[in-house]
Amino acid sequence: MAIDDVQVIDGVGIDRERKAICLLLTDHLAWKGDDSLNEYDHLILLQEKINAYISYLESKQYEEQYPSEVFDMAVIEIHFKYDITDNCEKFLNTVQSQVGQYGIKIEAHID
Numbered sequence: 567m568a569i570d571d572v573q574v575i576d577g578v579g580i581d582r583e584r585k586a587i588c589l590l591l592t593d594h595l596a597w598k599g600d601d602s603l604n605e606y607d608h609l610i611l612l613q614e615k616i617n618a619y620i621s622y623l624e625s626k627q628y629e630e631q632y633p634s635e636v637f638d639m640a641v642i643e644i645h646f647k648y649d650i651t652d653n654c655e656k657f658l659n660t661v662q663s664q665v666g667q668y669g670i671k672i673e674a675h676i677d
Contacts, residue, residue, distance in 0.1 A: 569593040569611050572618045578628065585638040586660055586671075589619050594647045597654070609657055616642065616672075621668060636645060639669040646676045 568576065569592065577590030593612065596602035603611070622628070623640050644658070655674075662672045 569615050570596060572614045575619065575622060576627075578631065580632065580635065580637075581641065584641070585636070587623075587632070587635070587637045587639075588641045588643055589622070591615055591619060591642060592643045592647075593644060596648045597651050598648075605651055605653060609654060612644075612654070612657070620665065620670065622652050639671060641671045641673055642675045643675065644673065649676055650674065 576592045579590070580586070581588050583614055591655055592657045595608055595611070597605060597608060602608070619642050650658075658674055665672065
């Protein structure tokens, strides 16, 4: 499970304090170096994975797993293995500004 498998939600949990469903997205790919994708391709992968998560939330597929839960919001928690680029940060801010109005929060963490 990782950024390059858009058909899989990497992890799902509940934050009862915030009344939120939390979706874990893991990005193990480097942004720079010989073994990395170019930045554009990496951002496209990230966009595809986030779009899959948004689709999962919009279609309420989580109701199968959590039928009695009521959520006030959703959190897409992205864990990056490597420091992100300026363009990635701008991309995530743009995504947040678009999905925030629907009760979805993007959180980025560098592990």
